[in-house]
Amino acid sequence: MGYITFEAAAYMDGFSLITIVIQGDIHSVPSITLHHAENISYPLTIEKEERYHHQRIYKCRTPLTMDVSNEYWVDVCGNKIAVKLGRVVRTEEFDAAFFDDGALGALYSEGFTTFKVWSPVAKEMRLIFRENNDEYTHEVSMEKTKKGVWTYRLSGDHHLTEYLYKAKVNHEWVIAADPYARSVTVNGEKSVVLNMSTTDPENWNRSEKKMNLRSKLETLIYELHIRDFTIHADSGVKDKGKYLGLTEKGTKTSLGNSTGLDYLKSLGVSHIQLMPVADFGSVDETKPDEQYNWGYDPVHLFSPEGSYATNPYDPVCRVKELKMMIQALHQNGLSVILDVVFNHVYKREESSFEKLVPGYFFRYDDGGKPVNGTGVGNDTASERKMMRKFIVDCLVYWMTEYKVDGFRFDLMGIHDVETMNIAANKLKSLNPSLFLLGEGWNLNTNLPLELKASLSSAKKMPAYSFFNDTFRDSVKGSIFPEGRSGFINGNLESNVLNQLNRSIRGCSGNTDTFLTPEQSINYTECHDNHTLYDLLSIRHYRENDDFRKKRQHLALAFTLFSRGVPFIHAGQEIYRTKFGIENSYNSPDRINALNWLEFKKYEKCTAYFRELIKLRKEQPVFHKLSSTIYDRSNISKGIFGVEIHLSSADKKEREFQWGKVLLLFNSSIKIESFSLKSEYWTIAVEDEKYNVNRAISESYQIKPLSFSLLYQS
Numbered sequence: 001m002g003y004i005t006f007e008a009a010a011y012m013d014g015f016s017l018i019t020i021v022i023q024g025d026i027h028s029v030p031s032i033t034l035h036h037a038e039n040i041s042y043p044l045t046i047e048k049e050e051r052y053h054h055q056r057i058y059k060c061r062t063p064l065t066m067d068v069s070n071e072y073w074v075d076v077c078g079n080k081i082a083v084k085l086g087r088v089v090r091t092e093e094f095d096a097a098f099f100d101d102g103a104l105g106a107l108y109s110e111g112f113t114t115f116k117v118w119s120p121v122a123k124e125m126r127l128i129f130r131e132n133n134d135e136y137t138h139e140v141s142m143e144k145t146k147k148g149v150w151t152y153r154l155s156g157d158h159h160l161t162e163y164l165y166k167a168k169v170n171h172e173w174v175i176a177a178d179p180y181a182r183s184v185t186v187n188g189e190k191s192v193v194l195n196m197s198t199t200d201p202e203n204w205n206r207s208e209k210k211m212n213l214r215s216k217l218e219t220l221i222y223e224l225h226i227r228d229f230t231i232h233a234d235s236g237v238k239d240k241g242k243y244l245g246l247t248e249k250g251t252k253t254s255l256g257n258s259t260g261l262d263y264l265k266s267l268g269v270s271h272i273q274l275m276p277v278a279d280f281g282s283v284d285e286t287k288p289d290e291q292y293n294w295g296y297d298p299v300h301l302f303s304p305e306g307s308y309a310t311n312p313y314d315p316v317c318r319v320k321e322l323k324m325m326i327q328a329l330h331q332n333g334l335s336v337i338l339d340v341v342f343n344h345v346y347k348r349e350e351s352s353f354e355k356l357v358p359g360y361f362f363r364y365d366d367g368g369k370p371v372n373g374t375g376v377g378n379d380t381a382s383e384r385k386m387m388r389k390f391i392v393d394c395l396v397y398w399m400t401e402y403k404v405d406g407f408r409f410d411l412m413g414i415h416d417v418e419t420m421n422i423a424a425n426k427l428k429s430l431n432p433s434l435f436l437l438g439e440g441w442n443l444n445t446n447l448p449l450e451l452k453a454s455l456s457s458a459k460k461m462p463a464y465s466f467f468n469d470t471f472r473d474s475v476k477g478s479i480f481p482e483g484r485s486g487f488i489n490g491n492l493e494s495n496v497l498n499q500l501n502r503s504i505r506g507c508s509g510n511t512d513t514f515l516t517p518e519q520s521i522n523y524t525e526c527h528d529n530h531t532l533y534d535l536l537s538i539r540h541y542r543e544n545d546d547f548r549k550k551r552q553h554l555a556l557a558f559t560l561f562s563r564g565v566p567f568i569h570a571g572q573e574i575y576r577t578k579f580g581i582e583n584s585y586n587s588p589d590r591i592n593a594l595n596w597l598e599f600k601k602y603e604k605c606t607a608y609f610r611e612l613i614k615l616r617k618e619q620p621v622f623h624k625l626s627s628t629i630y631d632r633s634n635i636s637k638g639i640f641g642v643e644i645h646l647s648s649a650d651k652k653e654r655e656f657q658w659g660k661v662l663l664l665f666n667s668s669i670k671i672e673s674f675s676l677k678s679e680y681w682t683i684a685v686e687d688e689k690y691n692v693n694r695a696i697s698e699s700y701q702i703k704p705l706s707f708s709l710l711y712q713s
Helices: 092-098 226-230 243-247 260-267 315-331 352-356 385-402 417-430 455-460 469-475 494-504 532-539 545-561 596-601 603-618
Strands: 007-014 017-023 032-036 041-043 045-052 055-061 072-076 079-085 105-108 112-118 124-130 138-141 149-155 162-169 172-176 221-224 271-274 278-280 298-304 335-340 406-409 435-438 464-467 520-522 565-569 628-631 639-645 660-666 672-675 681-686 689-696 699-702 706-712
Touching: 007 072, 017 072, 092 385, 124 149, 138 149, 162 352, 172 352, 221 226, 226 243, 243 260, 243 315, 260 315, 260 603, 271 406, 298 315, 298 385, 315 335, 315 385, 335 385, 335 435, 385 406, 385 417, 417 435, 417 455, 455 464, 469 494, 469 545, 494 545, 494 639, 532 545, 545 565, 545 603, 545 660, 545 706, 596 603, 603 681, 603 689, 639 672, 660 699, 681 699, 699 706
Parallel strands: 007 079, 221 271, 221 565, 271 335, 335 406, 406 435, 435 464, 464 520, 520 565
Antiparallel strands: 007 017, 017 055, 032 041, 032 072, 045 055, 072 079, 105 112, 112 149, 124 138, 124 162, 162 172, 278 298, 628 639, 639 660, 660 706, 672 699, 681 689, 681 706
């Protein structure tokens, strides 16, 4: 009898379970045997048969416990089919058998470098390396531990040695970079061994720990993209769009206004949040000026991006110049938060994760297909032990090697609560003042809601602050132009006002989202979606531009004086526009660059912004958790107001300290009167003017679309 030909695939779904998928019609139950390299065969027992369209799926039990690094075949009616890795790598048994908490990567010392890479499923592993200035490539076999870590000790000083791993996985040889590579060659083609001490700038103390002991409520975050911030032709910066551009002092435009680092220092913000600096895949580092991207497409998560370096071909340069930038920010009183992207990778099939342990590091649906809660084609599986270890190892490395002061987690809701808490505990044990925040959106990934690190789990994650969409939506409205508008647009609906009342209090309490206001990141603009100015221009396209700008100032005041952590997108203070582009992640510089000439044009706006920041920092009433908030709104006139009292325990003998403040927001387009209940108040801020210092009682006239701040000592 001849062989029956058909298309089929076989997957190892457990240590003694094989799933066979046959495409096409088979008129009878096939005979199936299992084979491995020694040509020993075993009959398989079909436990279950399923039919799906034109597929027949057979769940087969093996008489032996399979070795995940061995090569197996099944014979189905005379057809030899290679057994590939399936769900077995996503089982608890796999994690229990192969979790290893030891150090990974190229572990450098002057006398030797030890290479360690985790791949328990590889049948063989070889180290391919080329020493500095050596035209020849060497290849050596590595040894495997019981936990699946392959090791090789290479004698000599191997600083700048380039290397890759060659693994036999799923019956074929693959070439992979080191997931733990501290630096890479141009465009991340090869991993590079580094003596990290050679990457330290002058006066960089490797043992020094920077501790920032301010409370979260005394923090003010300013988000920027390295390229955007200095690339403008009139920025006055020499190394435009580079790490070093943010180290330059005394930079000015042709009109004489300060730019770059000097401008940042002048604002009074406490933290600079940098959009991704880890190596990403969408910009060709050999032609960095010809492409643009935000960087949310990670490739090498331990290595800095090369397009921001002055020499992307030099593996030391990208590391050293990033350190120089962080050092310059620190020396100017600014803390640094890194935007980290662990929730997905640039291209799953090409990632070292997938090459070295196929199917392990990502989430899959019940049909074995990658899930896509991130919207970019793959979700990492933080709940698996070696992915969790990778995340924690990477965070500790960036914090200790680069001395950063915090991390912002992109799409944190993809991750699991346990991993995020383990990471926080480890990081906080090393630096208690580290600032942790993230996006807590509930995304459609293959993880139960109660396990997701989303807003609904905020109280389970006390170390983290979350972007507060209730605040955002109640103040400015939906991120979509056609969606519901917010208070600054004149929306006085009861549900908007209820959310606004929660928001100005930090959405905290027994029945609210957060444990304390410290968990609330208050923002109305970030790199995502339209800038606030562009959104207002769409929503109020028939309105006078001056009115739209007043609405933006209302939003700014809400952000700075509500309970929680204020978050400002670079340029928000001067009506930054991206010319109506809603998602500018790969738009050219003419869309994304900060126009420093606009900062000159709106000097009064930046002065006002600085003054509001100064008031928030100087007056404890705004950042003490014990301060009490009372509603003083008069919604019939479009006025939202609160009175905040400093607790008696926090009052000190200081002449300039305020005991009470009154915040008034007028969303109407006319002057409105507000009763002061025969109390005497001093006006500090009104209608975008500061240092007003005018005493008033009885009735107060509030200008259209304006914010007023009054106080009592």
